[in-house]
Amino acid sequence: MTEKPRESAPEGGGRPLRRDAALNRERILSAAREILGRRGLGVTLDDVARHAGVGVGTVYRRFPSKEALVRALFEQDFEIRRESATKALAHPDPWEGLVDFLTDMTADFAENRALYEVVMLGSHSSEPFEAARGGMLPFLEALIRRAQESGQLRPEVTPSDIPVLQHMLSSATRFTQGERPDIWRRYLEVLLNGLRQRPDNPPLTTPSLGNETVERVMGLAARQEE
Structure with missing residues (x-):
């Protein structure tokens, strides 16, 4: 048979x-x-x-279409990012939770160029992707608020600072041309030292970009402007 x-x-x-x-x-x-x-x-x-x-x-x-393939490929990645944010929010130490989230996200971007382009550059703009990217903002706001309320994160830091920092870290990875793909870890340490609140920190004098500008740069607002 x-x-x-x-x-x-x-x-x-x-x-x-x-x-x-x-x-x-x-x-x-x-x-x-x-x-x-x-x-x-x-x-x-x-x-x-x-x-x-x-x-x-x-x-x-x-x-x-390539859009269908990219969507199938990264739906899971977006879900992983949400799970990472949820886990970070549940961490008993707000600062360590934020650090864990930023470390996980930076590692993903360093290892996956297409994911970086989708999330950070809006290079594959479609309604599901825009919704997924925009859906991370409440998590990011909550993580930052927790860390600031605990007194461990500088009060001047805003959610719009994080995508810019991610671009900086990803640029460091690309700069090495594959020779030091983990170099982002060094510069994440440098940035975290600058983000952490200390009694002797001088105030930040240059304002952040703001969410609206960051969303426009990342392509999140493109559909609304049509």
Whole structure:
């Protein structure tokens, strides 16, 4: 008796995928994560197909556009960021919670160039991505407020400072051209020393960009301006 091909979980709420189709989908996602993480969003579906060792038609059957592939790839990443923020908010030490969150986020951006471009540059603008990026703001505001109320974070620090700091750290990683991919850890330490409240801290005299400017720069406000 011939065994019928196994089926996997439904894709997008449709019929379950055959086992071979599900395996191809996972192979494509794995290859896409690797090549997009290394080269960024300039990668094409043809590039992904070659890296996955499948025909380009197979990629298009599973993901009819690059947006569909990027969305499937990074939905999980956005969820991981929310989980990281929730865990940080539950940390008994508000400063350590903030440090853990910033460290996790910086590590992700250093290891995944496409994720950095999606989150920080708005390079793949679509309503789901904009909603996911914007949805992180309340978590960030809460983390900063907790750390400031505990007296451990400088009172001048605002949520809009964090994306700028992330750009600085990511630039340090890119600067090494792969020779020191972990160099961001050194400069995160430098920045954290500057962020921490101390009795002898001189006040910051230059105002922050503000959320509106940061959102515009990151592309979050592009749809509203159309």
